[in-house]
Amino acid sequence: MLIFPISPLIRYALQALYWGLSLPLPILLSRQQATPLELGSVWATLLLGWGVVLGSLSQQIQLDEKGMQATYPGWVPPFVRQEWQIRWADVERIEPRSTSQGGMVYYLVTQAGERVLLPMRVAGFQRLLAEVQRHTQLEIGGLRPYVQPWMYGLLGCLALLLLLWDGMVAVWVWANSTGA
Template sequence: MTANLTHDSLATFRLSPLIRITLLTLYIALTLPLPFLAQMTNAPIPYQWFWVGIAIGFVGLYAALSEQVVLDDQGIQVTYPTWVPRFFRRGWSLPWSDIKELKPRTTGQGGIVYYFLSQSGQAYLLPMRVAGFSHLVKLVEEKTGIDTRDVYPLAQPWMYLILLIFTLLLFLVDVWTIVTAVDLGKLV
């Protein structure tokens, strides 16, 4: 089963491991050469500060990717672990009885996202990158009575797999860049 069942919740869904690994790996691949290049080019910012910035950015990205969706008998809520400051990532909760409909919206790239509309007209984004999305949607349909047979995830797993493959290729370029920078440093 893709969701974790607990005694006090119907189900807990976490971000898909493929998505989390892909985005964290991409972040590392994009930032890893920076301190080496800064050191070799005598950048005005000390290269050690790049390491500090990369570490802070990694923690921030990891926090953003630690989202979890909890469904229980009362409603649905998006939460983050207690170590994530509320000002950084704020979750939300919505009682089942307050959900009026699930409204599709087209994204700027042509995809479709879905929003829960509350009785007061406030919109809450349906988390679509969780592992077990189809199970989540099925539970939402059971609890709300809203027809969800046309609700699909925004991105398919193969898209993230392709991104992961290209990210690993980028790592090869990173290794070449770092080795070249270190070798050039030995000559200077």
């Protein structure tokens, strides 16, 4: 069995973005003289939200001789899971679809007309494509991930800059609140 997790670049970039956008909330609350209960509630909510983000980013694509499926670790709650499976024997064709942003995504279409989005955010995408082609005998040459790695790299760098800014603001808030 082959296992393809979501690409680390995507996982870390999205987590950095989550924290870069979320960390100002407790900083702003502390500036407003929030009670410990209010601050604790915000931190608990942020950690719960991070758990949902981690859960959604823990999807794994598993391939074996029978087919392909998306699975999650047992700790991920059902409302986060987007599990599916498809048997190689049922795959009839690959269907490209354009997105509203002008990109292209691909669906594996079964003989019954069911469509499964080809996972493109996995680590080892080219290897996954080779395995799909080997098992289905379909021509898959030229398929590329919808979002290129440099885009997630840029997102990650911008998120890190946002986190750096959040840290500088937090230090400023702390320095100005202790002297008052």
